[in-house]
Amino acid sequence: MLVSxxxxxxxxxxEGLTPEAxxxxxxxxGVEVEEVKYLARGTHLVIGEVVSCEPHPNGDYLHVLNVYLGKKYGTxxxxxxxxNARVGLKVIVARVGAIxxxxxxxxxxIRGVESNGMCCSLLExxxxxxxxxxxxxxxxEELPHDALxxxxxxxxxxxxxxxxxxxKVLANRPDLLSVFNIAREIGAIYNREVKLPEVPPKVDFNTRLVVSSTTDKCPQFASKEIRNIVIKPSPKWLSSSLMAMGIxxxxxxxxxxxxxxxxxxxxxxMYDADKLxxxxxxxxxxxxxDFIALDEKTYKINLGDIVICCNNKPMCLGGVMGSLECAVDEKTKNIYIEAASFDSATIRHTSNRLGLASESSMRFIKGTNHFQAEFVLNYAANxxxxxxxxKENSQIVSYSSEIYEDRIVACSIAKINKRLGTNFSKDQIKEVLERLNFVLTFKNDNEFSALVPIYRLDVTSDADLSEEVIRLLGFENVESILPRLDTKVGMLSERQKRIKNLRTLLLSKGLDECVTYSLTSKKKMNEFNLLKNEEHYFIINPLTDEREVFRTHILSSLLEVASYNVARQNKNLALFEISQMISKSSRNEHLAIVLVGQKLSQAQLKKEDYxxxxxxxLVEAIFASLGIEPSRYRFDRLIDNNQELHPGKAAAIFFQNKLVGKCGELHPSAIEKYDLGKTSAAVLEMNIELLLEARVSEIKMSPISRFPSVSRDLAFVLKQEIASNDVIRVVKKSGGALVTNCEVFDIYQGEGIAEGKKSMAITVTYLKDGGTLTEKEVSDLEDKIKFELTRQFKAEIRTS
Structure with a gap:
């Protein structure tokens, strides 16, 4: 803000103060001055009159002037x-030596003719x-004829x-967008009296104007009618004042x-009253x-924008710009003056959307005093x-849904000094706050209450009073004492360690970490939400529609990253992201992985489709790195119905019987949607919150058994839909501690196998820590396993 x-x-x-001081x-x-600028500068200046003007003998565009500078300096x-140089013109002359x-x-x-000075333009x-x-x-510059x-x-x-x-007016000091309040500030700093104008009301008639508000976005609206005005140029003092302030x-x-x-x-x-x-x-x-504004452009008004209407027709876009229809022009005789208060967020939203920023909208956005309309209207009318x-002024008509209540802040001398690290006396603090127009009431020598001036919108707590004291008395009063700090060994929490280990693991596996936006759009907020649906948080005033919702999952953002890279010929990708997801019901850490294209080994000698x-x-490696035993989690077959994951090539991940994630290959329609081309893609999204909080036992060393293990193969026919994981689980449970491993080495469907069934072959490894297994012990275990497979899955044991 420019201040004269x-x-x-x-x-x-x-008096006695320099602009720089x-x-x-x-x-x-705390009131930052970015620049001190002189409106105009010059020494050795004088007003002169051109008494003769002759062409220069050696210059086509030059004149030789004789300029009378008054009795003191002559001609x-x-x-x-x-x-425009001519006889009789009053001019500004910079005499020899002027700077x-x-x-x-x-x-x-100059071209053979002596010159003693310069006639100046205002630019110079x-x-x-x-x-x-x-x-x-x-x-x-051409001066008036009456210039001395x-x-x-x-x-x-x-x-x-x-x-x-x-x-530079900061957001917390909107009161400084007023010259009167800056005068108050300077008066407080230098402890000098401030005399602001007092304007008595002038009422010559009662206006028929009625003002009202049907929205809580305009809590205060006041107006005054003035008749028989004459539109003409402003006097010099007014135009100069505005020029100094950039208007x-x-x-x-x-x-x-x-x-x-x-x-x-x-x-x-101001409205032309006769045009309403x-x-x-x-x-x-x-x-x-539609709304035709003063700049003669048509703007689209949306529901929620504040408008001032007459007969339900907009006459002003509140706080932003007036209507051309009721604009004041050179023929205007009678006017209504409006002084209103508007909701800051609404004005900012409207101003940004329409690209209409002004001094007025900027003030409403930062905040205005809602209780000064009467003074302002009387000051303007005067x-x-x-x-x-x-000559004719009406009474002020007003609407207000607000009642002013004194803002009183309780504080104490001790609290201010403790917060600031100072030793100010009661008298010092009292004097400073009273210079700033706070009204203090002391309960005792320590405690007091402060009545906040109506124009100080920023003062709401005792911390604000402390700030007022120190900024005027000076920060040099704060003692320079090094703080006492206990030396502590910095370390990560268990949760932080696990997240760090996950990142390290995935990076060591050749994946690249991504960081994507936490905000998304309404359109995309439910895309690839493989886990539970939760209610989203919405941004009230988003900068763009693409970033207006807090996401509750990562995978759609990571797929967009993959799509961006594939479009730029980077077709083999292994990406992951760990980020916190926030919804109205939860706050959880998520992990997402996207694998696209091929896994390359030995440069490009070995290629394998993901x-x-x-x-x-990768999921199994994650559980292992966290020390979670395979018995505590499982994969269940997943048939995706949203055409996001490939049916039959996807799984739900359960940890402690709770769904924590889903993984699988992308559905062909999803590959097409994200423009990933003719390539394979596999994805994962996990809520790793339970994993980060899981209790795991310490890793214990167990010696390698000195007794030999025994491996036996089993082949059987069972229903096609039975998962191999379920078979392995039954085998391990049936064999107990003596079964150390069970692996599938063959699955066959086709000739010789009934329709709807499959042949599965497994290798079971037996080991006894305390001795060598006998043939009978192994046979008994094998018979027990066969019995359970037959009982639970109706499996047919193959003998050949």
Whole structure:
């Protein structure tokens, strides 16, 4: 925000203070000044009058001027190249020795003619080009006919003797978007009296205007009618003030609205009262349709946008821009002035969506004082009466759904000093807070309550009071003491260790780790959700529709990464991601794996298509790395009905009889959907929360048995749908501790085997730690296993 020190000086004395000193004090008190800029600069300036203008004898575009500079300096000859130089023109003259922003003026000879000074344009004095017309930029500045020749305070005469502070207003200090409040801030810093204008209300008639609001997004709405205004250019002081604060002058009524906004922090909007169908203004958020704004462009208003309507027709897009239909122009005679408060989030959303950012919308977004409308309207009306020759003012009509309640913060001297690490006295703290317009009431010498000024929206707790104290008394009062810290050995928690070990394991297996967005779109939030459906969290004001929902699974994001890589000819991929999934009912750590294309070994000498068994092997390795015994988890055959996993080539993973994940090869339609080409792909998604919290026994050493093991093969016919895993489980259970291993080495379906059945061959290994197994012991175990296979699966034992 640009702040004019000339404006500030009207309300607080700046005597004895340099602009640079003020900027430093503000910055060190938490109000960051980014730049100190002079509106215009120049020494040895004087107003002169051109008394003769002759063509230069050696230059087609040059003139030789004789300029009268008053009694003190007489007449000077100046060579000038401006096209508008002429006799009788009042001009700004930089005498010999003058120092301007870009040059120093010296006596010289220009093409054989002596020149003693320079006639100046405002550009040469450092005025920003955006405030000047093309005519002004093309030549020297033309002063009014009544300009006093010989006047040396040229910048003061032009209203350019001002210094501007460029203040970076942070989100927690919206009150500083007001010149009045910056004057209060400077007054508090230097302990100087601040005198803000007091404007008595002027009421000449009762308006018929009715204002209301049908939305809680506009809790306060006030207006005032003023009749018989005259639209004309603004006086010099007003246009100069606005120029200093970065606003170009338009006309008196527009300039007053901008000036009041900058001074008070409250944006105003003015309606041509004669252009409204009825004397009513209503704030609402249920309008939907087109809106022609002041810039003559048509915008689409959506449900939820705040509009000010007359007869259910939008006359203003609240806090953003007015309607062309009721715009104030040079023919306007009667106006309604609006001072309202709007919901910050709604204004930000509307402004961003339509690309309409302005000084007004910026103030509403950061936050405005909802209880200053009466003062602001009377202040604006007083300026309109003075500058627009208005004589008739109505009463203020208002709507408010808010009741102001004093904000009182309880605190104590001891609490402030403990928080800050200082030793400020009661008197020091009391003086500082009262300089900042807090009203203090002490219960005793320590405890007090502070009544917060109505304009300080940021002060809500005792921590804020501590901040106010230290920023004014200075951080140099904080003692520099090294903190006492206990030395501790840093280490990872058991959970962190397990996650780290998982990452290390998968990286050692040749997989690459990915990090994808935690936010997704409504369209994609349920894609490839292989585990349970949970209610999602939605972002209230998302930056984009593609990032508006917290995901509850990883796999769809990882498949998009795979698709992106395959499209760029990177066709052999092994990717994984470990990330926390958040829903309204849970917060769990998930692991996802995507294998696409081929597994390469020995460079590219050995190639193997990724399939179900690759991802199953990774799952088994994960359980093993965490010390979880195979008996505690299982794979169950999964038939996917969503055309995501391949039927018959997918499995559900159970740990302690709870579903923790699913894995398998991708369904052909899913491969096509993600543009993975004519390639194989296998995926996994696991909720590893139970694995991270699982209790596992320590690994114990057991000596290798010195007795020989015995292996026997069994072949049998059983139903096709019986899984080999179930067979192995029965074998191990039947054989007890003496069965150390069981593996399938053959499965056959075809000639000689009945339809719907399959032949399975297994190898069973027997071992006894305490001695050598006898033939009888092995035969008895084998008979028991055969019996159980026959009983549970109706298996037919093959003898040949």
């Amino acid at each position: 020190l000339k404006n500030i000086s009207q309300y607080v004395s700046l 003020i900027a430093d004090k503000l910055t060190f008190s 000077s000859q100046i060579v000038c190249g401006a096209p 301007l922003p870009q040059m120093e003026i010296k006596k010289g000879i 004095l450092g005025v920003d080009a955006k405030y000047l017309s093309e005519y002004q930029k093309a030549g020297i 020749v010989g006047e040396e305070n040229v910048l003061g005469y032009l209203g350019l003797d001002d210094v501007v502070l460029n203040i 170009r002058s338009i006309n008196n009524i527009v300039d007053i609205g901008n000036y009041v906004m900058v001074m008070t922090g409250q944006p105003l909007h 169908a009825r004397a009513e203004l209503t704030a609402q958020d249920d309008y939907e349709g 300026l309109i009466n003075e500058l627009c020759e208005a 399939d179900f068994y690759h991802v199953k092997g």
